[in-house]
Amino acid sequence: MSRPSSLIYDRQARSLVFQVLLILALVFGAWWLGSNTLVNLAAQGKTLGFGFLTQTSGFQINATLGTWLMEYNVGSSTYLDVYVIGIINTFLVAALGIIGATILGFTMGIMRLSKNFVIRSFATVYVEVLRNIPLLLQLFFWYFAVLRSLPNRRGQIEIFEGAAGINITGLYLPAPLPQDGAGIVGVAFIVFVIAAFWIGSWAKKRQYETGQRFPAFWAGVAIIFFGTALVYFVMGQPIDWSFPVFKDTGPLLRRGFQIGNGMAIIPEFIAVWLALTLYTAAFIAEIVRAGILAIAKGQTEASYSLGIRPGTTLRLVIIPQALRVIIPPLTSQYLNLTKNSSLAVAIAYPELVSIFAGTALNQVGKEIEMIGMMMIVYLTFSLLTAAFMNWFNARVKLVER
Amino acid sequence: MANARDKNYEFVRREDAPILPPPATEAGITGWLWQNIFVSMADYTSIGAGIRSLLMAILSALILYFGGTQIYALIDFTIFSAVFSDPEGIKREACWTVDQGGVLPSGWHGACWPFVVAKQKFLLYGAYPAEDLWRVNLTGLVGLVGMVWVMIEQLPYRREVGAAMLSLYPLMAFILLTGGNSDAEFSNIGIWLVIGLAIISAGRLGKRGFLGPTFAEFATLIGFTGWVFLIFNAVRGVAAVDFGLEPIDTRDWGGLLITLVVAITGIVASLPLGIILALGRRSEMPVARLLSTIFIEFWRGIPLITVLFMASVMLPLFMPEGVNFDNLLRALIGVMLFSAAYMAEVIRGGLQAIDKGQYEGAQAMGLSYWQTMRLVILPQALTHVIPGIVNTFIGLFKDTTLVSIVGIFDLLGAAQSTIADPSWSSHVQALSVYVYVALLFFVFCFGMSRYSIYMENKLSKSRSH
Numbered sequence: 001m002s003r004p005s006s007l008i009y010d011r012q013a014r015s016l017v018f019q020v021l022l023i024l025a026l027v028f029g030a031w032w033l034g035s036n037t038l039v040n041l042a043a044q045g046k047t048l049g050f051g052f053l054t055q056t057s058g059f060q061i062n063a064t065l066g067t068w069l070m071e072y073n074v075g076s077s078t079y080l081d082v083y084v085i086g087i088i089n090t091f092l093v094a095a096l097g098i099i100g101a102t103i104l105g106f107t108m109g110i111m112r113l114s115k116n117f118v119i120r121s122f123a124t125v126y127v128e129v130l131r132n133i134p135l136l137l138q139l140f141f142w143y144f145a146v147l148r149s150l151p152n153r154r155g156q157i158e159i160f161e162g163a164a165g166i167n168i169t170g171l172y173l174p175a176p177l178p179q180d181g182a183g184i185v186g187v188a189f190i191v192f193v194i195a196a197f198w199i200g201s202w203a204k205k206r207q208y209e210t211g212q213r214f215p216a217f218w219a220g221v222a223i224i225f226f227g228t229a230l231v232y233f234v235m236g237q238p239i240d241w242s243f244p245v246f247k248d249t250g251p252l253l254r255r256g257f258q259i260g261n262g263m264a265i266i267p268e269f270i271a272v273w274l275a276l277t278l279y280t281a282a283f284i285a286e287i288v289r290a291g292i293l294a295i296a297k298g299q300t301e302a303s304y305s306l307g308i309r310p311g312t313t314l315r316l317v318i319i320p321q322a323l324r325v326i327i328p329p330l331t332s333q334y335l336n337l338t339k340n341s342s343l344a345v346a347i348a349y350p351e352l353v354s355i356f357a358g359t360a361l362n363q364v365g366k367e368i369e370m371i372g373m374m375m376i377v378y379l380t381f382s383l384l385t386a387a388f389m390n391w392f393n394a395r396v397k398l399v400e401r
Numbered sequence: 402m403a404n405a406r407d408k409n410y411e412f413v414r415r416e417d418a419p420i421l422p423p424p425a426t427e428a429g430i431t432g433w434l435w436q437n438i439f440v441s442m443a444d445y446t447s448i449g450a451g452i453r454s455l456l457m458a459i460l461s462a463l464i465l466y467f468g469g470t471q472i473y474a475l476i477d478f479t480i481f482s483a484v485f486s487d488p489e490g491i492k493r494e495a496c497w498t499v500d501q502g503g504v505l506p507s508g509w510h511g512a513c514w515p516f517v518v519a520k521q522k523f524l525l526y527g528a529y530p531a532e533d534l535w536r537v538n539l540t541g542l543v544g545l546v547g548m549v550w551v552m553i554e555q556l557p558y559r560r561e562v563g564a565a566m567l568s569l570y571p572l573m574a575f576i577l578l579t580g581g582n583s584d585a586e587f588s589n590i591g592i593w594l595v596i597g598l599a600i601i602s603a604g605r606l607g608k609r610g611f612l613g614p615t616f617a618e619f620a621t622l623i624g625f626t627g628w629v630f631l632i633f634n635a636v637r638g639v640a641a642v643d644f645g646l647e648p649i650d651t652r653d654w655g656g657l658l659i660t661l662v663v664a665i666t667g668i669v670a671s672l673p674l675g676i677i678l679a680l681g682r683r684s685e686m687p688v689a690r691l692l693s694t695i696f697i698e699f700w701r702g703i704p705l706i707t708v709l710f711m712a713s714v715m716l717p718l719f720m721p722e723g724v725n726f727d728n729l730l731r732a733l734i735g736v737m738l739f740s741a742a743y744m745a746e747v748i749r750g751g752l753q754a755i756d757k758g759q760y761e762g763a764q765a766m767g768l769s770y771w772q773t774m775r776l777v778i779l780p781q782a783l784t785h786v787i788p789g790i791v792n793t794f795i796g797l798f799k800d801t802t803l804v805s806i807v808g809i810f811d812l813l814g815a816a817q818s819t820i821a822d823p824s825w826s827s828h829v830q831a832l833s834v835y836v837y838v839a840l841l842f843f844v845f846c847f848g849m850s851r852y853s854i855y856m857e858n859k860l861s862k863s864r865s866h
Contacts, residue, residue, distance in 0.1 A: 015685070015686045018686065018689075019686050019687070019688040019689065022688055022689060022692065023688060026692065033719045036718070036719055036720060036721050036722075037718050037719055039721070039722060040717070040718045040719075040720075040722065041718065043722065114441075115436075115437065115440070115441055116437065116438055116441050116457065116461055117437035117438050118438060118461045118464055118465050118468075119460065119461060119464055122464045122467075122468045125468070128847065129843065131846075131850075132795075132799075132842065132843045132846035132847045132850065133799075133839045133842050133843055133846075134799040134800070134802040134813065134842055135799070135802075136802040136803060136805070136806075136813060137802060137813055137835065137838060137839055137842065140813070140817065140831075140835065141832075141835050141839075144820070144831045144835075145831045145832045145835055148831070149828070339703070339704035339705075340704065342704040342706040342707065343704075343706060343803070343806075345706060345806060346805075346806050353704075353706055353707060353710070357707065357710055361714070367714045367715050367718060368715060368718065371707065371710060371711050371714065371715060374707055375703050375707055375711075378702055378703045378704060378707065379699070379702045379703060381702075382698070382701070382702030382703075383698075383702070386698075
């Protein structure tokens, strides 16, 4: 009965033994790696610990949103500040990239399905070229070939006279300077946005009940725009604008854009944003195209036979159904874009990998802690995205019949 | 009753109507032009439709203008305005305009091809010694022939060639590229070979029941272990043979060579690992499932750049003292683990697409788990996901450019370092080499994506009943 060979054929016993072996191998591997690491660290005279986070950092970071928000100063800011600045800058470029790539990607995806040959082939060429060239090469192209051929720091290309200009040191735009009462304008803006959404849902409900339509979109836009403008003027225009100042006379070394006026957007940011947007848009275009093609042709034909116009058909019949197919891969493209923003290290845009795992790591030398901290940021974002995906899939499934 | 025709009514037709040619809007070139371009801008029956048609016309014209000028600019840059030769050997001055001290007209903007030609060897092979380039070329040629052979379906022995490409070819490539002659000792290898043989024979004996019933149960596993020993040490032995090739350090490798080595090694090595992970994630054993899931999600959740950073900074810390990987091997390990996670997800997709009846059928035939997988499930699942594997490969091929960030001179890294050469410095230097590298990448990636589409069509045809 209890001959060992009978246990061998026992499914549960086999799987139990195998799993125990697996755990043992894992524990042994972890112990081996851990002990090696400790020996190596000891040999290098290093210890583990997060004490370095409160040390002050000793390097300059290019002025970006992160440094502005954290009020970064060499000598007084800590490595924890550097970490936070890295995260802010990563998500800044990722968020703006996602917005840009979504708009461009949807446009290109719909253009690829156009009946018009010119529009269709333009989108096809765009997608095929941008998709098949490495992102890093595109990044180098924008940064080293395009932005480096802009006028030098004593010259500029004027975009709006006295308000916006670009040269090799970056793009200069007017900067808003909130005064007393600007907060109220901000609150009012949010309130009006909420009101616009409320009007939208009210109009929808009314249309379902009475069949009467209400131009909710334009009403919403008008409320947000005029309402905010009204509050803005009632509060006595509480936002001052700082315009960039460009000098092309005077001592040679003083010419160019004057520091402290307007808002400067560094060329590294522009290059990363452009590359990420254009590259990811090509993938999004393919996802959108596949999503729309996945909707049966009968849907379009039924809609046409009801007398609905092509544009309205696309907006009310096709896209809502296609979104169900589009959103899961779209989310993973957003995730890819966020991860790809780490390529910015190649042109020294001050994001997480570049300043924390690059410059700061070189100064502090805490490889394990710092790379671990960097990974946690990306992993958290991935897990959040995965959680959203699961939630979305569950929600879509309920709608499905 | 008389027919209407006989009654000679005026309104009754007596001849067939003439067969007219199709309207110009339906056939021929004009028809194509009408249906593909002008029909969308020809509706002026109402104000709304008129505005829409007008907008469409304006949009088309703008896009035509924008696309046309872009394409013309590219052709002009690469061909019409480009400098093709540097007969006097004046290097950078060949691509200088009058203002910069050269001979080209002011405002000239074109590719500087002599620069790219002069850097050609560096872009393709890096610092690989010039007299040994035949080794790289031979490796590439054999690889290309083998790959094309496997892909063309009319050729005989495709399976055998494929097996050789996966087993003998990597060994050959390793020896040719590095020079082989590793410093492993033959006596040492010999001992391990004998041990391997001993284990195999023990397994054989055990299978026939000579060593008792308990041992017989494990005989297959033991025989397998023996083979692993034998093959591993045979490979070590061959790699240690002195073929009289000059050893070449991987630091001297570069350019397209590195790109291809990293991408191909990454994808080939990640296949078996990916299969194991995918099976693990679908396994019934909770521990295996959990570990595989954590592994896959971890690697998929972090950017490749951090993986490479980790491989180059943290890997040396993890290894016992004295074990030192060279830079390329570190990057390879990172790329391999990274792509294994992606590969596992692709293969899992294939596994999920297999009908449950296949598993049940195999079980009913009395096949064990591994037999089921090897003989029934995996062959179907893997053919199913060939397009997905090719797409992963395209992604990996593009991602190899990231190794340039950790100091390995792949194609893009080599291109970037040629820009720093002052003897060719000109205002079109960067753009020239970028256009060239982009073209190389485009040809590879576009070709592979066409192949994947072709496979997809073929597979979907064979699958439809």
